[in-house]
Amino acid sequence: MPSADPTPAPAPEPTSEPAPAPPLAVTGHDRHGEWRKADDWWARVAADRRSRVLVVGHGRVATDAGRLRRLTPAEAAGLVVLEPGATRLLLGETADGPVAAIGLPEVPEELEPEHARALTPALDGVDGGLVMHALGLENWHRTHPCCARCGAPTEVAQAGHSRRCRVCRAQHFPRTDPAVIMLVTDDDDRALLGHSPAWPQRRFSTLAGFVEPGESLEDAVRREVAEETAVPVDQVTYAGSQPWPFPASLMLGFAARATATEITVDGDEVDDARWFTRAELSELTRSGDVVIPGGVSISRWLIDTWHGAGLSGSW
Numbered sequence: 240m241p242s243a244d245p246t247p248a249p250a251p252e253p254t255s256e257p258a259p260a261p262p263l264a265v266t267g268h269d270r271h272g273e274w275r276k277a278d279d280w281w282a283r284v285a286a287d288r289r290s291r292v293l294v295v296g297h298g299r300v301a302t303d304a305g306r307l308r309r310l311t312p313a314e315a316a317g318l319v320v321l322e323p324g325a326t327r328l329l330l331g332e333t334a335d336g337p338v339a340a341i342g343l344p345e346v347p348e349e350l351e352p353e354h355a356r357a358l359t360p361a362l363d364g365v366d367g368g369l370v371m372h373a374l375g376l377e378n379w380h381r382t383h384p385c386c387a388r389c390g391a392p393t394e395v396a397q398a399g400h401s402r403r404c405r406v407c408r409a410q411h412f413p414r415t416d417p418a419v420i421m422l423v424t425d426d427d428d429r430a431l432l433g434h435s436p437a438w439p440q441r442r443f444s445t446l447a448g449f450v451e452p453g454e455s456l457e458d459a460v461r462r463e464v465a466e467e468t469a470v471p472v473d474q475v476t477y478a479g480s481q482p483w484p485f486p487a488s489l490m491l492g493f494a495a496r497a498t499a500t501e502i503t504v505d506g507d508e509v510d511d512a513r514w515f516t517r518a519e520l521s522e523l524t525r526s527g528d529v530v531i532p533g534g535v536s537i538s539r540w541l542i543d544t545w546h547g548a549g550l551s552g553s554w
């Protein structure tokens with residue numbers, strides 16, 4: 240965490256190497272799409288005594304003494320009966336057995352709700368993937384109760400992976416919004432990082448933005464960098480992706496090469512942007528004069544992949 244002290248204590252020397260793929264990029268559960276076709280899928284899951292059920296709602300996850308809470312199907316069934324708006328979601332199967340989730344408008348206080356963004360860094364790849372899957376579905380169900388075609392109420396189908404209109408029979412699928420996020424470098428292999436006006440001072444990160452209709456990912460990278468910093472980019476190389484269901488993003492990470500280095504920020508999404516050498520970023524993050532993202536963020540992974548060795552600190 241960044242220190243508020245103007246002279247923060249020196250951080251320990253970094254030792255970690257960048258991971259080969261972004262956090263959460265490889266999940267550990269089999270989604271078993273074929274299980275969703277059975278109308279009695281919940282009964283089948285409940286009949287397996289290895290089955291466990293997560294509880295999610297509005298970006299929060301049920302926990303038990305700080306760990307991901309796993310209910311038995313019988314315990315979870317009580318929640319479905321008690322809570323209006325509860326949605327049953329089939330996640331699939333891990334090595335420990337089938338896993339489902341209950342999506343609620345809010346996770347009850349007695350189930351110790353924790354914000355998923357805060358909990359995720361403490362989860363392993365299997366649990367992280369389950370939580371991302373459940374959150375993405377729950378967010379979509381909560382915010383899409385009606386048919387986009389005729390306006391009538393829709394009902395849950397395919398074990399929580401689609402909704403069907405009762406009137407016009409249209410079928411609707413969960414929405415995922417692609418967003419590009421890029422580490423731009425110049426001919427001297429410096430990295431371009433930006434500061435948003437909404438952030439505290441000293442916080443810098445990679446540039447990012449949503450893909451627009453009719454646009455390729457590569458053009459979205461070039462457009463966003465040009466809009467936010469006026470830096471022209473030609474070569475764009477895919478690096479890795481990460482689910483980010485807060486509420487519905489898929490982060491698509493890229494390395495991009497600038498053809499000129501003069502910066503003019505837009506002042507709206509980015510109010511400061513700078514080129515950093517590796518040595519400068521090492522020193523500035525160590526001193527706390529620059530704070531970069533951390534946790535499981537793909538932005539930190541992109542920065543670490545470019546930098547080559549663990550940098551100090553994070554927000």
Ligand SMILES: [Zn+2]
Pocket residue numbers: 386387388389390391404405406407408409
């Ligand atoms: Zn309809």
